Amino acid sequence: MNLFATVLTYPAPSANYRGESELNRTVIQKITDGRFDYAIISPEAMRNALREILAAYGLPCNRSRLHDEEQLAVRFEDYPNPDRYADDFLFGYLVAASGKDREKIKKEVKRSDFTFKRDSVLRMNLAKALEPYRYNTVFTQSPLAAQDSKYKNATTSALLHRETVVSAFQFPFALNLDDLQGKEDWGRQLLKAIGELNGVSGNHARSYYEMAPASIVVRLTNCLVAGYRTYGFEATNGDGKYDFPEVIEGILHDPPDYAGEEFYFGGLLVKQMEDAKRGALAARGATLERDPRKLLQIVAERAFGG
Numbered sequence: 001m002n003l004f005a006t007v008l009t010y011p012a013p014s015a016n017y018r019g020e021s022e023l024n025r026t027v028i029q030k031i032t033d034g035r036f037d038y039a040i041i042s043p044e045a046m047r048n049a050l051r052e053i054l055a056a057y058g059l060p061c062n063r064s065r066l067h068d069e070e071q072l073a074v075r076f077e078d079y080p081n082p083d084r085y086a087d088d089f090l091f092g093y094l095v096a097a098s099g100k101d102r103e104k105i106k107k108e109v110k111r112s113d114f115t116f117k118r119d120s121v122l123r124m125n126l127a128k129a130l131e132p133y134r135y136n137t138v139f140t141q142s143p144l145a146a147q148d149s150k151y152k153n154a155t156t157s158a159l160l161h162r163e164t165v166v167s168a169f170q171f172p173f174a175l176n177l178d179d180l181q182g183k184e185d186w187g188r189q190l191l192k193a194i195g196e197l198n199g200v201s202g203n204h205a206r207s208y209y210e211m212a213p214a215s216i217v218v219r220l221t222n223c224l225v226a227g228y229r230t231y232g233f234e235a236t237n238g239d240g241k242y243d244f245p246e247v248i249e250g251i252l253h254d255p256p257d258y259a260g261e262e263f264y265f266g267g268l269l270v271k272q273m274e275d276a277k278r279g280a281l282a283a284r285g286a287t288l289e290r291d292p293r294k295l296l297q298i299v300a301e302r303a304f305g306g
Helices: 043-058 086-091 101-110 184-195 245-252 275-283 291-303
Strands: 002-008 012-014 030-033 036-041 063-066 073-076 126-131 136-142 158-167 169-176 215-221 234-236 241-243 263-267 287-289
Touching: 036 158, 036 169, 043 063, 043 086, 043 184, 086 184, 169 184, 184 291, 215 291, 245 263, 245 291, 263 291, 275 287, 287 291
Parallel strands: 263 287
Antiparallel strands: 002 169, 002 215, 012 158, 030 036, 036 126, 063 073, 126 169, 136 158, 215 263, 234 241
């Protein structure tokens, strides 16, 4: 059984996930799709936030981020152990060692099942803004430090220039449920964490942006592929509403393109849907829930039991 899902966030101003700075200009990372540039957030940033959420839930995690270093830094409790650490199991790892270093590590670990790398159970892709980047910028001013200050960050005042975007983001993720056999509780906690995803990409002092789902579409299926465009959320007529037309229209088509009982819809997508369409989807076997976190709980119970 496979789980495929697409999350849509709420729209808000964001200056998260910055690339290289140009002088005093902080640049948002972007990709080009067709004729426009769209802001992006990397799956690595989301996975790091998920790791910290799972640790806050009390799950054992091997890797932790050190926040008071001169550069990005992490600390590992031990060599990777997917049976012991939830993050090693769910997100995979790589021990960059070769030759004599590999032999030395094998002697230290003393585990016959130890591997130097492991693929991620959780498959993710970039979070992509729904609205094109419009070359919006925001200016703030950094003050100089007074002469009698205990320490000085700057000897002159500086004008800070950062790119900003106002948009919802969407991102897909996937799980092969067979990979979670014996670790079903970790799978349940992972889905819960996705429902509460926050703290992604840093810069929250200036740009608090939640990556938790405002809307979500999930498919539980024996198919090996999602079978639809996973970046499927579309804005409707500039009215602040979003639709997932390929799947919804496919379920309601005669004959249906998709088995309705495999699909789960949650959040604003359901709240803003016409009553007749909700009833038609339910009649075709689809599950609809106004709260995306409750929907993920339903999906977890169907996927992992209990």
